[in-house]
Amino acid sequence: MKSIFIYISFVSIFIASTGFSQNRLKSLPNTQIEDLNGNTIETSSLVNEEGLMVISFWATWCKPCIIELNELQDVYSDWKEEANIKIVAISIDDSRSSSKVPGFVRGKGWEFDFYLDKNSDLKRAMNITDVPHSFLVNKEGKIVWQHAGYSLGDEEILFEEILKNL
Amino acid sequence: MKRNYYLALVAVLIATFSYGQDRGVLTGGFQSDIQFYTDDELIGAISPEEKMASNNYMKLDYALGNFSAGIRYEAYLPPLLGYPPEYEGNGIANRFISYSNDFLSVTAGNFYEQFGSGLILRTYEERLLGIDNSIDGIRINLRPISGFEITGVYGKQRSYFELGEGIVRGLDTNMGINDLLALKMKTKFDVGFSMVSKYQNYTGPDETIPEIVNAYSGRVSVKRESVYLDVEYVEKEVDPTSANNYSYKRGRALLANVGYSIKGLGLTINLRRLENMDFRSERDATLTSLWINYLPAETKQHGYALANIYPYATQAFGEIGGQFTLSYLFARNSSLGGKYGTSIEVNFSHYNTLKNKVNPLLVLDDPFNTEFFTLGDTTLYSDFNVEVKKKINKNVKLSFMYIAQEYNKQQVEGGGISENVRTNIGAIEFQYKLQNRKSIRAELQHLWTKQDKKNWAAGLIEFNLLPSWSFYVFDQYNYGGEDQVHYYQGGLSYTKSSTRIALGYGRQRGGLLCVGGVCRQVPAASGLNVSVSTSF
Structure with a gap:
């Protein structure tokens, strides 16, 4: 009985706080990530000034993430041409597999902008539960759309959102 | 009491700022995993007294x-x-308050930190494993000039809803040599040094038990366009604890990563040697609690379920080995690439025990008693795997995988059969995009082994109804074993924006559950599970 009470209060507080915050678009949180050359980058510098930016959180061990990035690679040149899109892939691989990321992405022929979030600082700041998780960010650095998980074909839904936000 | 104090502090701060001109940004996340248990004798699942259990964050x-x-x-x-x-x-x-600007960052409360690759210190959260070893204390990070960074941490680690007894103190520096010496060259050099010291009061009778244990590490990184080399070495003072059976040997760890990559080709080699590197902030901590450092298994983390029946878990007491990964893309319109290109990945990893010196009497002054670069006689783990991915046409993709593993069950799980388990695994994955926002993904897997529970077969079908619905049925069938058990599961999920609701029913195989190379034993379970997660 006590557990149910705790549970209900817990959910209510959460719903109340979401209510307070839905009036405006959120910016990307400012955290540090690494590029593949080991340079520290501020997340605020990621914004695509020429158009929209897709941020995809992924990991080398995450199967749906790899399916998603393969699908995005197939359409990337069209999207760049039609909508000036920049795709940023942020790996949450920790020290078990982060050393494999450069070889992995180049060996797949992927052409996105790659970054490492080795201790999940940015993942935590963006309240991501699991990878894959993708965001659509506008020129001002505001998050206009996001999606948890990936099912085959989701990139078509993402492209519809891109067209809506052009 | 202390917790309430912090809570009040955070609340007051939020209240104060919310009256200001700029009201700041409030973000959050919620996750709830609920399971209803039923008894299931066939898989040895005994439901607990409370039939419903849940983890909520x-x-x-x-x-x-x-x-x-x-x-x-x-x-x-x-x-x-x-x-x-x-x-x-x-x-x-977990609660914290933090201030940061371009050259300084200060955090009070719980924080997550990593020195180098984490071989000497890493605090992190992994909900699937129930790990959260955040330090509760103070963290200061300074970046006074370009190319120099120093971080200091002080505090106690989280242990469930309490704090561990030991105090952890650490100092870490990172130096970008090119920036510091204003070198104008393509090759980039970075070096780093760390020191971590733990203190735990000891009131027992044994005068040889140290209250302070220090560990030191140094690392070097060289990068130039498509090539890189990272090397890190850690040495730890004598640290007798329950987890290492009160060993009076020093600890040491060596890690080297080498990589070469150009478009269409990637090559990575990881080498690691660990000796007595179990490092925790409390003498009696065991299992996954109160780790100061992070020692993931340097092996491939597989996506197929049957390849995870025998997962390697790092042997912190002693292991030596390495891993090799090659990724290659056969270009479009080449003979092996076909119309859309073909991607291949080859991975091999192998770990052995350490080699003891032949005559310990001759090496009394040696605090380790092991040969440094020689492999010991016992294989702990070995994994060779090849994966080929091929796009057939606009809507169909296929992928094939072959895996051969050798698994020392007795060493890795601390018991069980004495003969190593040798597996051969084959898997096929099929992806098909249908018309009208529907798609199908299917997997077929088979595991052959003469040891342990013998052969397994598995199949998965996932049907997606975009943009929100997904349905799956999955069965792992241990037909070679004595009981011939089906571990069936079925479920569905609904996703909209950052919210995901999933419902599943079926059997969970007992055994080692590993995420990021850290493992915990999970019991066999049967029943209904519900997961809800969202963020704003």
Whole structure:
């Protein structure tokens, strides 16, 4: 009985706080990530000034993430041409597999902008539960759309959102 | 009491800022995993007294200008089977307040930190394993000039809803040599040094037990366009604890990563040697609690379920080995690439025990008694795998995988059969995009082995109804074993924006559950599970 009470209060507080915050678009949180050359980058510098930016959180061990990035690679040149899109892939691989990321992405022929979030600082700041998780960010650095998980074909839904936000 | 104090502090801050001109940004996340258990004799699942268990996490973060603060509430009502029972209950598990600008960052409260690759210190959260070893204390990070960074940490680690007894103190520096010496060259050099010291009071009779244990590390990184080399070495003072059977040997770890990559080709080699590197902030801590350093298994983390029946877990007491990974893309319109290109990945990893010196009497002054670069006689783990991915046409993709593993069950799980388990695994994955926003993904897997539970077969079908619905059925069939058990599962999920609701029913195989190379034993379970997660 006590557990149910705790549970209900817990959910209510959460719903109340979401209510307070839905009036405006959120910016990307400012955290540090690494590029593949080991340079520290501020997340605020990621914004695509020429158009929209897709941020995809992924990991080398995450199967749906790899399916998603393969699908995005197939359409990337069209999207760049039609909508000036920049795709940023942020790996949450920790020290078990982060050393494999450069070889992995180049060996797949992927052409996105790659970054490492080795201790999940940015993942935590963006309240991501699991990878894959993708965001659509506008020129001002505001998050206009996001999606948890990936099912085959989701990139078509993402492209519809891109067209809506052009 | 102390927790309430922090909670009040965060609340007051939020209240104060919310009256200001800029009200700041409030973000948060919520996750709830609920399971209803049933008895299932066939798989050895015994439902607990409480038929319903749940793990719940709620997190709120607030940011205003250079300030940020956050709080996380967790409730285990009671914890899901397989999680440490010490989690039972609820409370504030994490709260912090932080200030940062271009050259300084200060955090008070719980924080996550990593020195180098984490071989000497890493605090992190992994909910699937019930790990959260955040340090509760103070963290200061300074970046006074370009190319130089120094971080200091001080505090006690989280242990369930309490804090561990030991105090952890650490100092870490990173130097970008090119920036510091204004070198104008393509090759980039970085070096780093860390020191971590733990203190735990000892009141027992044994005068040889140290209250302070220090560890030191140094690392070098060289990068030039497509090539890189990272090397890190750690040495730890004598640290007798329950986890290492009160060993009086020093600890040491060596890690080297080498990589070469150009478009269409990637090559990575990881080499690692560990000796007595179990490093925790409390003498009696065991299993996954109160680790100071992070020692993931340097092997491929497989996506197929049958390849995870025999996963390697790092042997912190002693292991030596390495891993090789090659990724290659056969270009479009080449003979092997076909119309759309073909991608291939080859991975091999192998770990052995350390080699003891032949005559320990001759090496009395040696604090280690082991040969440094020689492999010991016992194989701990070995894994060779090849994966080929091929796009057939606009809507169909296929992938094939072959895996051969050798697994020392006795060493890795601390018991069981004495003969190593040798597996051969084959898997096929099929992806098909249908018309009208529908898609199908299917997997067929088979595992052959003469040892342990013998052969397994598995099949998965996933049907997606975009944009929100997904359905799956999955069966792992241990037909070679004595009981011939089906571990069936079925479920569906609904996703909209950052919210995901999933419902599943079926059997969970007992055994080692590994995420990121850290493992915990989970019991076999059967029943209904519900997961809800969202963020704003």
